[in-house]
Amino acid sequence: xxxxxxxxxxxxxxxxxxxxxxxxxxxxxxxxxxxxxxxxxxxxxxxxxxxxxxxxxxxxxxxxxxxxxxxxxxxxxxxxxxxxxxxxxxxxxxxxxxxxxxxxxxxxxxxxxxxxxxxxxxxxxxxxxxxxxxxxxxxxxxxxxxxxxxxxxxxxxxxxxxxxxxxxxxxxxxxxxxxxxxxxxxxxxxxxxxxxxxxxxxxxxxxxxxxxxxxxxxxxxxxxxxxxxxxxxxxxxxxxxxxxxxxxxxxxxxxxxxxxxxxxxxxxxxxxxxxxxxxxxxxxxxxxxxxxxxxxxxxxxxxxxxxxxxxxxxxxxxxxxxxxxxxxxxxxxxxxxxxxxxxxxxxx
Amino acid sequence: xxxxxxxxxxxxxxxxxxxxxxxxxxxxxxxxxxxxxxxxxxxxxxxxxxxxxxxxxxxxxxxxxxxxxxxxxxx
Numbered sequence: 001x002x003x004x005x006x007x008x009x010x011x012x013x014x015x016x017x018x019x020x021x022x023x024x025x026x027x028x029x030x031x032x033x034x035x036x037x038x039x040x041x042x043x044x045x046x047x048x049x050x051x052x053x054x055x056x057x058x059x060x061x062x063x064x065x066x067x068x069x070x071x072x073x074x075x076x077x078x079x080x081x082x083x084x085x086x087x088x089x090x091x092x093x094x095x096x097x098x099x100x101x102x103x104x105x106x107x108x109x110x111x112x113x114x115x116x117x118x119x120x121x122x123x124x125x126x127x128x129x130x131x132x133x134x135x136x137x138x139x140x141x142x143x144x145x146x147x148x149x150x151x152x153x154x155x156x157x158x159x160x161x162x163x164x165x166x167x168x169x170x171x172x173x174x175x176x177x178x179x180x181x182x183x184x185x186x187x188x189x190x191x192x193x194x195x196x197x198x199x200x201x202x203x204x205x206x207x208x209x210x211x212x213x214x215x216x217x218x219x220x221x222x223x224x225x226x227x228x229x230x231x232x233x234x235x236x237x238x239x240x241x242x243x244x245x246x247x248x249x250x251x252x253x254x255x256x257x258x259x260x261x262x263x264x265x266x267x268x269x270x271x272x273x274x275x276x277x278x279x280x281x282x283x284x285x286x287x288x289x290x291x292x293x294x295x296x297x298x299x300x301x302x303x304x305x306x307x308x309x310x311x312x313x314x315x316x317x318x319x320x321x322x323x324x325x326x327x328x329x330x331x332x333x334x335x336x337x338x339x340x341x342x343x344x345x346x347x348x
Numbered sequence: 349x350x351x352x353x354x355x356x357x358x359x360x361x362x363x364x365x366x367x368x369x370x371x372x373x374x375x376x377x378x379x380x381x382x383x384x385x386x387x388x389x390x391x392x393x394x395x396x397x398x399x400x401x402x403x404x405x406x407x408x409x410x411x412x413x414x415x416x417x418x419x420x421x422x423x
Contacts, residue, residue, distance in 0.1 A: 077396075268359075
């Protein structure tokens with residue numbers, strides 16, 4: 001007879017549902033460790049790191065780590081940027097409202113979790129899924145599909161809605177008691193909030209959703225523009241990071257600009273200056289702007305005028321702008337572009 | 349043994365992931381000093397250390413860089 005507790009791996013997003021699911025299983029004496037996947041599209045982390053000014057009132061923390069610490073469990077953060085590209089580019093089950101491949105994403109992450117538990121001799125997987133909570137990946141019909149296609153099968157326990165689903169391995173084997181699991185369904189957050197209160201959990205991140213840039217219409221517009229202006233649908237981590245930062249404008253089909261909006265973004269974009277032609281205002285305070293694409297003299301003059309527009313010299317007669325390309329730099333004196341001359345369709 | 353990890357220009361959670369991967373190659377008692385430019389590393393890396401059995405000897409800011417000195421635990 002085995003005396004050691006059974007071991008479960010909980011997918012921890014940093015939100016409330018996965019926190020509660022892990023807690024429900026911990027309450028039953030199971031050894032739980034967490035896993036969190038970094039896809040490159042996570043809203044978590046980067047935005048607060050980059051945009052210091054706007055988010056300064058919010059706690060600067062990684063919510064998945066914070067949740068793990070509250071639960072007293074280990075957390076393994078896994079970089080899946082490379083394998084995740086195939087999920088984004090070729091989703092078998094298609095996209096949601098934007099470029100969000102939610103169903104394929106869930107299957108992918110559970111597939112990774114299956115490999116992890118098999119490599120580390122764990123018994124089952126826990127997720128915070130709730131039937132009917134999400135329009136695509138958490139529908140009643142998609143739940144068995146996700147379990148099947150990820151190879152998790154009946155090793156997948158969804159403690160928040162388990163009582164609406166067939167028994168799983170940990171329930172059948174008596175590793176967890178089914179009656180101590182829950183039967184939540186639908187989009188209401190009230191059952192989760194009641195359970196959180198019962199556990200004494202009062203501080204948690206956004207209840208659900210909003211954790212992935214691929215669900216964001218503005219972000220996916222920029223990603224589609226990226227694909228439309230390069231040889232095919234592909235991306236590197238730097239590409240998708242840069243889409244999160246600054247104003248993006250495409251004043252000509254063959255080049256685009258990324259203009260920092262505040263100091264944190266300037267510091268972030270500084271890291272890309274060696275790779276990109278970039279512009280800075282010299283005579284006035286102003287942003288750093290990166291230029292992507294093949295540009296001639298006229299294009300750079302246009303880019304300088306746009307950069308000047310977003311500087312403190314926007315109402316000046318002329319603004320001096322330095323243009324840096326590789327090891328070479330020179331200064332241009334330009335008239336800041338008037339606001340009404342920046343066409344709305346230049347903004348991505 | 350003393351080790352260093354350069355996690356500059358990386359945004360969280362990448363400094364945490366690099367720290368986690370580096371520590372897997374180290375022995376208990378080893379010391380790892382991580383340098384990062386994402387100020388979030390000052391809270392995230394110590395949090396990761398606390399839940400994974402490692403200790404932070406010291407952390408400090410130096411201009412635009414942050415440094416975290418970690419003593420590797422038994423894991």
